[in-house]
Amino acid sequence: AGMSSQYLEVRDLTVSFDGFKANTNVDLTLMQGDLRFLIGPNGAGKTTLIDAITGLVPATGSVTKSGVELLGKKVHQIARLGIGRTFQTASIFENLTVLQNLDIAAGSGRSVLTMLRRRGSVLPAIEEALETIGLTAERDKAAGILAHGQKQWLEIGMLLVQNADVLLLDEPVAGMSHEEREETGQLLQRIGGERTVVVVEHDMDFMRMFATSVTVLAAGRVLAEGTVAEVQADPKVQEVYLGT
Numbered sequence: 001a002g003m004s005s006q007y008l009e010v011r012d013l014t015v016s017f018d019g020f021k022a023n024t025n026v027d028l029t030l031m032q033g034d035l036r037f038l039i040g041p042n043g044a045g046k047t048t049l050i051d052a053i054t055g056l057v058p059a060t061g062s063v064t065k066s067g068v069e070l071l072g073k074k075v076h077q078i079a080r081l082g083i084g085r086t087f088q089t090a091s092i093f094e095n096l097t098v099l100q101n102l103d104i105a106a107g108s109g110r111s112v113l114t115m116l117r118r119r120g121s122v123l124p125a126i127e128e129a130l131e132t133i134g135l136t137a138e139r140d141k142a143a144g145i146l147a148h149g150q151k152q153w154l155e156i157g158m159l160l161v162q163n164a165d166v167l168l169l170d171e172p173v174a175g176m177s178h179e180e181r182e183e184t185g186q187l188l189q190r191i192g193g194e195r196t197v198v199v200v201e202h203d204m205d206f207m208r209m210f211a212t213s214v215t216v217l218a219a220g221r222v223l224a225e226g227t228v229a230e231v232q233a234d235p236k237v238q239e240v241y242l243g244t
């Protein structure tokens with residue numbers, strides 16, 4: 001009771017690969033509305049942490065969303081509990097239109113053919129997602145011909161129509177132009193608020209502009225946590241970044 005604003009709680013999370021610990025005793029508390037950047041040198045365990053939260057790799061410890069334990073659940077069960085993630089390479093259906101991609105994401109569980117046959121009517125949630133990701137004018141284009149940034153936004157839109165309220169985004173602005181980065185930051189601010197967004201990122205300028213809080217991982221452990229200013233002023237953080 002009284003914990004509903006704590007969206008995601010990671011406690012004492014450890015992930016081992018053949019005895020090598022990619023995450024060691026990680027604690028992380030995410031609140032509704034957090035736009036949390038997860039940074040750290042290559043190999044720090046950032047992607048592994050997201051993989052563990054989403055059920056892709058086994059872990060020990062505890063990961064709860066609004067009090068519900070996620071560890072031990074299957075990937076699709078965790079997704080259904082509102083945890084959405086993107087990968088470093090966009091996983092959209094290139095031959096289908098933007099709208100069809102969103103339709104399939106919204107209808108997980110229904111048959112793809114049923115959705116492809118349903119013509120004309122666009123679900124309000126899909127209209128809203130199109131607007132949010134700025135792709136309303138592109139809705140009938142094949143996803144494969146979208147610009148790089150637009151593909152990433154489509155993927156975020158697919159999480160929105162799945163009702164994900166915790167979004168874990170792995171390097172969403174990698175390969176984007178300056179303008180696309182700006183637009184992505186604004187998109188993340190728009191979808192924040194009643195949701196929680198975690199961004200794994202290397203781009204420090206992007207982080208400075210948009211992060212509300214930062215967690216620094218190094219060698220699988222949480223090295224520092226706080227505001228951008230606090231983390232940047234931390235000698236431990238300066239040390240790992242100078243050391244890379």
Ligand code: ADP
Nearest residue numbers: 017021022040041042043044045046047048049
């Ligand atoms: P980051 O995302 O911070 O760059 P990763 O989470 O990808 O780091 O990797 C953390 C460490 O775990 C690295 O040393 C990596 O080689 C190792 N690792 C990641 N996945 C596996 C795996 N499936 N099997 C063995 N080692 C892995």
